[in-house]
Amino acid sequence: xxxxxxxxxxxxxxxxxxxxxxxxxxxxxxxxxxxxxxxxxxxxxxxxxxxxxxxxxxxxxxxxxxxxxxxxxxxxxxxxxxxxxxxxxxxxxxxxxxxxxxxxxxxxxxxxxxxxxxxxxxxxxxxxxxxxxxxxxxxxxxxxxxxxxxxxxxxxxxxxxxxxxxxxxxxxxxxxxxxxxxxxxxxxxxxxxxxxxxxxxxxxxxxxxxxxxxxxxxxxxxxxxxxxxxxxxxxxxxxx
Numbered sequence: 001x002x003x004x005x006x007x008x009x010x011x012x013x014x015x016x017x018x019x020x021x022x023x024x025x026x027x028x029x030x031x032x033x034x035x036x037x038x039x040x041x042x043x044x045x046x047x048x049x050x051x052x053x054x055x056x057x058x059x060x061x062x063x064x065x066x067x068x069x070x071x072x073x074x075x076x077x078x079x080x081x082x083x084x085x086x087x088x089x090x091x092x093x094x095x096x097x098x099x100x101x102x103x104x105x106x107x108x109x110x111x112x113x114x115x116x117x118x119x120x121x122x123x124x125x126x127x128x129x130x131x132x133x134x135x136x137x138x139x140x141x142x143x144x145x146x147x148x149x150x151x152x153x154x155x156x157x158x159x160x161x162x163x164x165x166x167x168x169x170x171x172x173x174x175x176x177x178x179x180x181x182x183x184x185x186x187x188x189x190x191x192x193x194x195x196x197x198x199x200x201x202x203x204x205x206x207x208x209x210x211x212x213x214x215x216x217x218x219x220x221x222x223x224x225x226x227x228x229x230x231x232x233x234x235x236x237x238x239x240x
Contacts, residue, residue, distance in 0.1 A: 027055045031237030033214075036069055039166065039188055040199025040220035042227040043071045043088070053090075061097040063107075066090065073227075074113060074130060081124040085115030094136075103140040105147070108133065111156070127157035134166075143173040160192030178207040182216075197222045203233075212237045 029052060035042050036049035043049070053067030068089045075085065094107020111132040122128060132155055138147030147168040155161040166189070172182040184201040203216025214237070219230035 025056055025058060027057075028240045029053050029055075029237060031235055033233060033235035035218075035231065035233045036071065037201075037218045037231075037233060039186055040197070040201075040218055040222075040228055042231075043069070043073045045072050045076055046227065046231065047072070057096075061095050062093075063096060064091075064093045067092075071113075074115065074125075077125040077127060078121070079124055081121045083113075083115035083117055083121055085113050088113060101142050103145075104138070105140075106135075106137040108135050109149075117157075125157075126159075128154050128159055130157035132156050138168075143171055145170045145172075154192075155190060155194070158190060158192060158194045161190055161194055164188070164190045164192075164194070180205045180207075195222075197228075199228075210238060212239075 031051045033049050033051065035046045036044045036051070049070045051067070051069040053065060055063060055065035057063040066089070068087060070086060071088045072086065074083050089112045090109060091112065092107055092109040094105060096103065096105040096107075111130075111134070113130045117127075117129045131153070133152045134149045135152060136147055136149040138145060140146075145168075147170075149166040149168070151162060151164045153162055155164040158164075167187040168184065169186070170182065170184045172180055174180045181204050182201075183203075184199075186199045187196070188199065189196045197220055199218070199220040201216050201218050203214060205212050205214045207213075212235075214233075214235040216233050216235075217230065218233055220228040222228040
């Protein structure tokens with residue numbers, strides 16, 4: 001069960017291109033978080049992670065970016081063979097556009113895990129190659145957004161899981177100056193031997209002296225798995 005939970009994981013939240021960044025086509029972000037939770041499941045054994053990324057967005061709406069984070073979930077699955085992996089490195093390209101209060105977003109995302117995932121490693125962990133490609137399409141209206149993601153490969157190494165998908169409904173609203181309340185609920189459907197599950201998040205982000213301070217409650221409906229239980233995550237981030 002633990003191997004499946006680890007394989008079906010990842011978080012979280014990838015950097016997005018906001019309207020405030022449109023003045024410059026280039027942007028960057030860096031953050032430290034007390035736990036890297038992706039779709040409700042810890043990628044760092046509930047330990048801190050260092051994260052950051054770069055984005056380029058053209059006036060047409062086309063964008064490309066890279067984002068990375070320290071992780072441990074692949075090493076945690078190993079017993080006799082090491083993949084030498086400790087990093088997730090994601091590449092994405094897409095198109096986003098706003099029309100008044102409405103917005104659309106679509107693209108391709110490649111979750112990359114540099115390391116060695118040969119036959120001995122696969123036999124040791126019961127996983128396939130964890131590198132995963134997803135396509136996504138989303139829409140937003142004011143403070144509500146919805147995104148659908150579809151896996152074109154096996155999902156994070158889970159055998160026979162190609163075609164798995166994820167439904168993401170999120171809310172984000174600035175209630176007073178510099179304080180934003182946000183909530184999220186997601187449904188991860190996993191094909192093959194994996195088990196589908198729900199995850200949710202509720203919290204707030206406060207902007208202070210250019211830094212975003214986040215405090216969020218995260219949970220799933222997965223039972224008897226420490227990496228997917230309820231917890232509170234603190235983060236501090238900065239965009240440039």
